[in-house]
Amino acid sequence: MAATSVADRVLTGNQVNIGGPMSTSWRSPAEDIVDRYRSGAPCRVSYDPEDPTESCLEPGTKWFLYLSPAVGALFTGLGIANLLGWYSFSK
DSSP: OEEEEETTEEEEEOOSBTTOOOOOSOHHHHHHHHHHSOTTOOOOOEEETTEEEEEESBOSOOGGGTHHHHHHHHHHHHHHHHHHHHHHHOO
16 A cells, blocks of 8 residues: 655555556566565655546556457457358358
8 A cells, every 4th residue: 555645635545557456366466566665665656636546656558458458359350250251151
């Protein structure tokens, strides 16, 4: 959990990057995060000036945010191609 002061308010958060928590059964990604952000050590916190309760330690998008839409688009394209192939075959 990270804490920061904004306009004399102490705010806490637990989001490392944009996109919310990532769940994995691998220890390595979690250990990497713990190594980068040791308890009690100072760190830079990025926050939305209009809503300081929205904050994270590593701003910017990550590659895995694009994975789900890309896989969805792939399977949609395959489904459409399959339907078009079936339609032209049935004529």
